[in-house]
Amino acid sequence: MAKPSAKRYALALYELALEGSTVDSWHGQLKSCEEILNNQEFAGFLLMPKVSLSKKMAVLSHILPDLDEMVGNLISLLVSRDSAGSISSIVTEYGRLLDEQNGLERAHVRSAVELDESSKKSLVDQISNIVGKKIELTAEVDPTIVGGLVARVGDKIIDGSIKTKLQGLRKSLVEASLGEES
Template identity: 30%
Template sequence: MSIEIVADKYSSAMFELAQEQNKLDLMEEQLGYVAFVMDEQPELSSFLENPTVTEDAKIKLIGKIFESSLDKVALHFIYVMIKRGRDRYIKQTIAAFIKKSREARGILEATVTVAEPITADIEASVQAKLREVTGKDVILSVRQDPSIMGGIIIQVGDKRIDGSVSRRLQELEKSLLRTNSIR
């Protein structure tokens, strides 16, 4: 099975359970924490994805790390994924769950790409403008990519607004080449 299919199946089941138990916010927060720990400690991901490590050893380690900080529902969710041999999909499944949870609560995720760091005021301004345009709360993540040279790229779902200097220069170059080829 593909990663997307597994992540969708398990995240949907978790979403339904969290919704039934009125724990969407809690599960999003706690599973987000698990994903954060896995990102910050790549050894944990490697351990969980290692096929030579036993299921019991994986469950024991997850319990030791998260038992005191996770709700039983979140912890059991991770255990089920391990027991069913889906441990290598945990991070992708959590990401899919968070996306479903935020969509259900009317929250959009947007990524802003800039060439250089931006101030908190500019970030707040972009977030406010996106909230105004979409009519939804927006969680904004800012990426830095010097190759865009300046300007801003905004990605919300499958929609992309590219106001980067590099794109404008590419368009100018194409325009100049077309003009020269006409003569």
């Protein structure tokens, strides 16, 4: 979950981007900044107290020459407050706002076996009908769930895995056997 300050920064920048119709462009710029600021060597450079803020920003401007002024101002603010590490939370929140505007919900599915395209499409259609939004699906194979799948849509988790069903059955059997002993 994003820090309140990251949410405020993302919302402020997003609202400015809406005014200038630069929402998608700024999202791409923020992602580029995130990639650079999360680089260990560059992050170390930003933390050097002997290097002035203007020099740090000059290096960043050299790396990202097409950075919009407002995005650059946010990055400058983060760097000056030694908060460059919060860029990922800001990018995530900004992306969430963008998805919300576009009526898009992201779903992440873990399954025991790789899903074919028709299974993915079927899942997208079913989830879309449930949440009433367009769905962008990412899928990964997780053999530990034995069978079935686990889907995360927004802040909801739908667990249809065999592993969870077996754990539930085990718990029921243990409770039943304990009940017989009393």
